[in-house]
Amino acid sequence: MKKILVTGSNGQLGSELQSLAAAYSNFEFVFTDRSKLSLEKPETISAYLTAVRPDYIINCAAYTAVDKAESEPELADLINHQAVEALAQWSFLHRAKLIHISTDYVFDGTSALPLKEDDATNPQNEYGRTKLRGEQAALKENPESIIIRTSWVYSEFGNNFVKTMLRLMKERDTLNVVEDQIGSPTYAKDLAQAVLAIISQDQWQGGIYHYSNEGAISWHEFALAIKEMAALDCEISGIPSSQFPTPAKRPAYSLLDTSKIKATYGLSVANYRRSLALCLNNILS
Template identity: 75%
Template sequence: MKKILVTGSNGQLGSELQSLSSGFPEFKFIFTNRSVLSMDAPETISTYLDTIQPDFIVNCAAYTAVDKAESEPELADLVNHKAVEAIAKWGFLHHAKLIHISTDYVFDGTSATPLKENDATNPQNEYGRTKLRGEKACLLSNPESIIIRTSWVYSEFGNNFVKTMLRLMKERDSLNVVEDQIGSPTYAKDLARAILDIISKNDWTGGIYNFSNEGEISWFEFAVAIQEIAKLSCKVNGITSSQFPTPAKRPAYSLLDKSKIKETFGVNVPEYRQSLEMCIKALN
């Protein structure tokens, strides 16, 4: 029985992989979190992997505190770059297949058309820079790796925009949400299903792929959709990014083109609102 090791299993994507894993009895799953496998100590990673000997590694672990990364660049780099390099090197030496999760923040947000995998990268914050270094180290150390860039991830698990909006909309009469940042959200369950489908198909093609739900919206429109689906009375107002300054600069446009992952693996990419309805229903 082939073994799948999932790192970062307490996060949104890792939790969704755990919840779907029972539907794939042909695999043995090992789920690790930072108490078992510490990504900020890359030198310990190969020893741990030696004991597990996985056939597949899905690296969901990451330093994702985007604003905090501006003041903790060394820690962010350890987790998002050096640890990824260590995993990729071990995978190459032991013929383990690696799926590594990356981000739309590797782009600068100046595009006007959906971003393709080979478009020029130019991250605008420390988080994006460390994630890009991780991507490069991953492919250099293990060229057959699959890297999946995703954006605006939410789920029933962990902290995310959808859960924050639902909470605030119940507490307040009105909310201000940025309307000049465009992209598409990703329901972590959809991404988890895509990952497990890719692994089970046994038709491996390494490289960089994009995955987010279909649709082109702003954070403001995302919030309005949440409010409508949850039938909450809170008023949502659109504001500009300059009215809501953050330590880390966000890309103004990061809509991902999903053609490659659909054509290569036949992956299903649901429309964002359909997935959002499913998540809100599950939360309720």
């Protein structure tokens, strides 16, 4: 039986993989968190992996505190770059297959067209820079690595935009949400299913892929969809990002083109409204 090691198993994607694991009984899953495998200590990774001997590694772990990364660039680099390098080195030496999750923040946000995998990268914050270095290290150390860039991830697990909006809409009469950043949300369950579908296929084609749900929207439009589906009364106004300054600059446009992953692995990608409705049903039921 093939063994799948999942890092960051308590995060949004890791939690969704845990909930799906029972449906993939032909695999043995090993779920790790920072107490078992600390990506803050890349020098410990090889010994841990040698003890577990996975056939597949799904790296869901990351330093994702985008604003905090501006003041903690060394820690972000340890987790998002150096640890990924160690995972890729081990996977190459032991002929394991690595799927590494990356981000739309490797782009600068100046495009007006959905972003393809070979479009020029130009991250505008420390988080994006460390994630890009992780991508580059993974493909250098193990060219057969699969990198999946995703965006605006949410789920019923952990902290995310959807759960924050639900809470704030119940607490307040009015909300201001940024309206000039365009992308597409990603339901972590959809991404988890896509990752497991790739592993379950006979083919394996390394390289970079993009995955998010279908539909180009702003954060403001995303909040309006949450309000509508959850039947809440809060008044939501759109504001420019200049009125909501943050330590880290966000890309104004980071809509991902998902045609490559659909064509290569025969995946269907749901519209964001369908997936948001499913997630809200799970949260609110």
